[in-house]
Amino acid sequence: xxxxxxxxxxxQARHITQVKMAEDLGITRQTINAIEKGKYNxxxxxxxxxxxxxxxxxxxxxxxxxx
Amino acid sequence: xRKMKKRYELLVYIFITLCCFLGLWLGLKLIGxxxxxxxxxxxxxxxxxxxxxxxxxxxxxxxxxxxxPEMDERTVRMLKDYLLAATxxxxxxxxxxxxxxxxIGYETVELGLIAVYGIGIVFLMTVGLFVVxxx
Numbered sequence: 001x002x003x004x005x006x007x008x009x010x011x012q013a014r015h016i017t018q019v020k021m022a023e024d025l026g027i028t029r030q031t032i033n034a035i036e037k038g039k040y041n042x043x044x045x046x047x048x049x050x051x052x053x054x055x056x057x058x059x060x061x062x063x064x065x066x067x
Numbered sequence: 068x069r070k071m072k073k074r075y076e077l078l079v080y081i082f083i084t085l086c087c088f089l090g091l092w093l094g095l096k097l098i099g100x101x102x103x104x105x106x107x108x109x110x111x112x113x114x115x116x117x118x119x120x121x122x123x124x125x126x127x128x129x130x131x132x133x134x135x136p137e138m139d140e141r142t143v144r145m146l147k148d149y150l151l152a153a154t155x156x157x158x159x160x161x162x163x164x165x166x167x168x169x170x171i172g173y174e175t176v177e178l179g180l181i182a183v184y185g186i187g188i189v190f191l192m193t194v195g196l197f198v199v200x201x202x
Contacts, residue, residue, distance in 0.1 A: 019135065027139040030202070034141060043140050 002065045008036040010054045010061065025049055076127070080120055087115060142200055149199040153192050 011021055011032075018036075022029040027046065034040035035050075042050065051061055091112065168176070 023134040026136055028136060028142065031139050031141040040141055046140060 002038070003041050003062060004038055004065045005035060005062050007032070007050065007061065010056065011036075014054070021053070025053060080124065084116065084120055087119060138200065145199050145202060146196060149195060150192075153195060157188055157192075 011018070018029045018032045022032050025032075025046070031040065031042075035042055047058075047062065051058060054061060
């Protein structure tokens with residue numbers, strides 16, 4: 001089981017750059033990149049901040065991929 | 068959360084300053100009269116505090132002015148993982164080194180050599196920390 005996300009799709013749909021998003025969320029650009037590539041699962045706090053940032057419900061941004 | 072971090076940062080700097088004074092007191096105790104005293108000692112203390120505490124605080128303040136932070140939760144987690152792995156590695160390597168040295172006939176180690184070994188490890192681990200922080 002792997003937690004996946006649609007952060008990249010959401011960000012690109014809103015025409016937001018990784019740098020802008022990193023500045024808005026107070027995290028590094030590398031972290032945004034790692035989350036988008038599925039290399040890093042954000043903490044619950046950061047996940048909630050991402051949800052508030054994109055203004056979407058949890059299941060629209062994160063989903064579980066069965067292996 | 069940021070305010071809390073700032074408070075912790077200040078506590079860390081206070082702790083480091085106290086450690087500096089403790090180190091100075093220990094140094095004076097151990098070496099004694101060879102160290103400078105009076106005005107020159109005061110100058111040394113002030114330069115030490117300015118260089119060791121003031122400079123990092125200034126750098127930190129300048130970095131805060133940038134909008135994107137230098138570190139976040141992922142960086143902290145990576146640094147923790149790195150330190151854990153590096154510490155385990157150092158323990159293991161030191162153990163192996165001791166066994167090898169004992170195996171080839173050494174029974175005592177000079178204190179100076181341990182100091183050099185320790186400084187080398189601290190230097191390498193610090194370099195590693197900077198590399199991991201950039202990942």
